Amino acid sequence: MLFDDWSGVIRITLMGAMVYPAVIxxxxxxxxxxxxxxxxxxxxxxxxxxxxxATILLSPDVTFAEGATALALLILLQFLVTWFEVRSKAFTSLVKGEPQLLYYEGQYMDTALKKERVKTDEVRQAVRSEGILSMDEVEAVVLETDGSFSVIKKENAAGESSLKDVRGLK
Structure with a gap:
């Protein structure tokens, strides 16, 4: 259970020494x-x-060439998706969600909260994590496309709003 033989340890060490620089x-x-x-x-x-x-390192059934090919394929697909995403709004809408407004000007957006499966206490937790004591100090809370919360404090600033592309804004 703790140790079979040195061949597995040596294989993992050699594979790791080859895979790491390949990934980098x-x-x-x-x-x-x-x-x-x-x-x-x-x-x-x-x-x-x-x-x-992890599979390349731990599975004796996967060769370095197969593993490197799998990594290269994933990286190529990511590159292509982001390349098309930057160039096509239609493609972007297929692979990327929109930020969602959850709280705005003192009001929780109940429909959005239910749709995104977020509770009001999670919104308040996001506000607290920004060091804000009162919801009165908050202009908006947005659920971003990566699942994180953005908390926007109230300010009297001129210029383009960071909320302009957020779904749910009036």
Missing amino acids: FMLRISGKRTLSKMNMFDLVITVALGSTV
Whole structure:
């Protein structure tokens, strides 16, 4: 249970020594966006890459060439999705959700909260995590496309609103 033989340990060590630089190389050439967490699809790719690396390291049935091909395929698909996403609004709507307004100007958006399966206490928790004591200090709370909450404080600032692309704004 604790140890079978040295062959498995040596295989994992050698495979790790080959896979690690391969992953670094592929991520460097694919760009920073590959591991970003800007939306749900990005998170899925990040988890899939980690799972693939674990499988390459731990499964004796997977060769380095097969594992490297799987990693390269995932990274290529992520690159293509983000490439098309930047160039096509229609494609973006297929792979990316919209930020959702959950609280605005003193009012909880009940329909949006139910649709997104978020409770009011989770909204207040997000506000507290920003160090804000009172909901009176909050202009809006937005559920972002990556599942995080953005809390916008009340201010009298001019210029373009950061809420302009948020679903649910009047």
